[in-house]
Every structure is written in C-alpha cells, then in structure tokens.
Amino acid sequence: MTTNRTFTMIKPDAVANGHIGAIINDITATGFKIIALKYTKLTEETAGKFYEVHKDRPFYGDLVSFMSSGPIVAAILEKDNAIEDFRNLIGATNPADAAEGTIRQKYAKSIDANAVHGSDSNENAAIEGDFFFTAAERF
Numbered sequence: 001m002t003t004n005r006t007f008t009m010i011k012p013d014a015v016a017n018g019h020i021g022a023i024i025n026d027i028t029a030t031g032f033k034i035i036a037l038k039y040t041k042l043t044e045e046t047a048g049k050f051y052e053v054h055k056d057r058p059f060y061g062d063l064v065s066f067m068s069s070g071p072i073v074a075a076i077l078e079k080d081n082a083i084e085d086f087r088n089l090i091g092a093t094n095p096a097d098a099a100e101g102t103i104r105q106k107y108a109k110s111i112d113a114n115a116v117h118g119s120d121s122n123e124n125a126a127i128e129g130d131f132f133f134t135a136a137e138r139f
C-alpha cells in the first residue's frame, strides 16, 4: 500500500550546521507539500519515547542522547508515494552509503548525526506525526 504522507525531523547536527533552509528547499523542490512544521527540542524522555521501537538496540542510548542534544525541526509532508519517495530523497541511513545528491550524502557526517529522519512505513508516519502535531497544527 502507498501513502501520501510521511514524517521527518531535521536532526540536531543539521540544525547546528545551518542546513535547515537548504534541507527544506530540497524537500519542497522534490514536490513535497508541508502539512505541519515545528522548531522544537526533545528532552531525553521525549526522545526516548519517540525512538522506543529501538530500545533494545545497542545504539539506543547514544541515539536518545544525540536527539535531545539540540533543537530539531519536525514536519509532516505530503506527496504521492510519500514514504518511498522521501526515503529516496534522504538516502541510506549511513551517509557513507547514501547516493550522490541525497540529503544525507550532502549534509550528514555519520550514522548517528545523519541530518534527517524519515518514517519507514505508513503506520509509523501516522504515529510519528501524531507524536508532534495536533489536528489544529496541520494545514
């Protein structure tokens, strides 16, 4: 099944390195419409809850600590085939493996500091969007 919505975060590394504008431009230039947008900061508690699905993975502690280390930009995006098209736009999780021209290839330095998050399924896109945005914050 395809969906027309996905969820993304511009992570603390990309925010700190001044890439918010360039990444949003790449996203909208690819045809995604911004449905919801928020500049905020996760606490260790909220980052831990957001990434709870990874809680048994060895990188969970570092992930939670990194994701709560500075502000992030959260967004819900709309486009036909959103999940797959957005994952193609951002590239592989590890920027070392990310294809030329992808957001992670251009702006990320490591698998932890990998510039952006993108939902991996329709179900998770809905859960992750609901984590950050009320109905009144979507347009």
Ligand code: CMP
Pocket: 054, 059, 063, 093, 111, 112, 113, 114, 116, 117, 118
């Ligand atoms: P993200 O798409 O936000 O989902 C979970 C994050 O964990 C991932 O991006 C990476 O930044 C981070 N991570 C660190 N190590 C790994 C790993 N070995 N496999 C997958 N994700 C990892």
